[in-house]
Structure formats: C-alpha cells, structure tokens
Amino acid sequence: MLPVARGACALQVTTRMLVFTRKKDESLVIGNEIEVTILSIGSGTVKVGINAPRYISVHRHEVYEAIKRENLAAAKSQIPPMDMFKKLLG
Amino acid sequence: MLIHTVSFGSLDVPEDKIITFKEGLPGFPQIHRFAILVREELKPFQYLQALDDPPIALFVINPFMVDPTYEFRLTDSDMGDLNSNNSAELAVFAVATIPDDPSQATLNLMAPIVINDKDRCGKQVILHDSKYSVKHPLLGSAGSNEAKAKEA
Numbered sequence: 170m171l172p173v174a175r176g177a178c179a180l181q182v183t184t185r186m187l188v189f190t191r192k193k194d195e196s197l198v199i200g201n202e203i204e205v206t207i208l209s210i211g212s213g214t215v216k217v218g219i220n221a222p223r224y225i226s227v228h229r230h231e232v233y234e235a236i237k238r239e240n241l242a243a244a245k246s247q248i249p250p251m252d253m254f255k256k257l258l259g
Numbered sequence: 260m261l262i263h264t265v266s267f268g269s270l271d272v273p274e275d276k277i278i279t280f281k282e283g284l285p286g287f288p289q290i291h292r293f294a295i296l297v298r299e300e301l302k303p304f305q306y307l308q309a310l311d312d313p314p315i316a317l318f319v320i321n322p323f324m325v326d327p328t329y330e331f332r333l334t335d336s337d338m339g340d341l342n343s344n345n346s347a348e349l350a351v352f353a354v355a356t357i358p359d360d361p362s363q364a365t366l367n368l369m370a371p372i373v374i375n376d377k378d379r380c381g382k383q384v385i386l387h388d389s390k391y392s393v394k395h396p397l398l399g400s401a402g403s404n405e406a407k408a409k410e411a
Contacts, residue, residue, distance in 0.1 A: 223340075226336075232369075233385070235393050236369065237286040243367070244287070244317060246317075247359075254361075255302075255303065257303045
C-alpha cells in the first residue's frame, strides 16, 4: 500500500518580515491588490496611505488589539444578578 | 440548527435567525455564525451566541439605553460588508463585559455590533477616530457611587 501524503497539498501559512527603505511618495505593492504609499515623513511619525479593496480591513494595531482584548474579556462574563441592571430599561 | 449553549443547554436556532459575520470578531476570527438570544432572565441584555466553535456568548445591549447621545458614522466599506445602503434598517448592539464585581461592568462603545436583519449579516465595526471607549462604565455614576459607598 502506498504511503498517504497527508496534507501534502494543504495550504501552509507562514509569515516573514520583509524590510524596505522607501522615500516620500514611494510605494510598496502587496499581493495583487494592495498598495502602500509613504505620504509624508515627520520627526518620529510617518503618514501612510493604503489603497486596498473594500473587503480588506485595515486597523491601527493598538486599537485592534484593544478590541480583541475586550472581546476576550467579555466572553468570560458570567450572568450577573440582573436587578442592578434593570434601571437601564428606564 | 441545534446548538449547545453553556448557559441554556441545547437550543434550536431557526435557520432564518443565523447571522453571518464574514470576518468573525476581533479575538474570535474563526466564528462566523451567531444568533441573538432573547431570554427573560438576561434582560436588559441579550446574548450574541456563537453557533460555531468555541460556543462563546457575549452580553449585548442597546447602547442608546445607556447613552442616548451615542452616535457614529458607518463608512461605505462597512455598509458594503453589511450588504446595506440604508442605515435605518440596521440594528446596533454594544458588547458588555461583566466582571466578578458586576457594578464594574463596562460597555464597548468603540466597537459596536451592527446587524442587517434583512440579509442577516453582521459586523463589529471599529470606530477608529471616535471619542468612545472600549470600557464605558455601564452603570454610570450611580454604579460607582454605590461601589464607593461599599468601600467607605
């Protein structure tokens, strides 16, 4: 019996960090649909423009992480005594 | 669809109550199907119950009950994701976090859950440039006064 090549064609998702040096108004193209442009460079900040299809969501990392943490915390909530919340019903 | 919930055992969710979140939720990107559970014992909250694994449930509430001035603007991209061109047909919920001391409960007003009931799609919208916090006190000053009174 032939050995089964288990998952040989499974899509392996690995990531790596690529590093580029760019000047103002220069861009990077990611995949076929995403273009990242350096709009301005200040002292300690850069302004970045992202051209991407609407279905790609782009978030500031710290904001996304805060929402993620809050959702994970919210999922641990237990059913409380509801009396203290009834006044919210007005 | 028969689902197993942590709090209410097995429940039958009709197919037409299943809401699809294309991107999942931040923290739970693998969950795409949810339903809103309305139960007397949960009021004034409802449950946003995951129908995929893990079977989490989030307390959600009508944010306008907590802050009548709450407002935000949906982008064209959000409206596209929600398959809607009329924000009047959308339902808005905010996720509550209820810790061991429920008087310290908070509401995430920075990332409301928006649902298009007609097409049954949903999205947790992130309001990047808003003044709203992920931890808005749910019981307002009254709640914190009670907590202070307890401490004193």
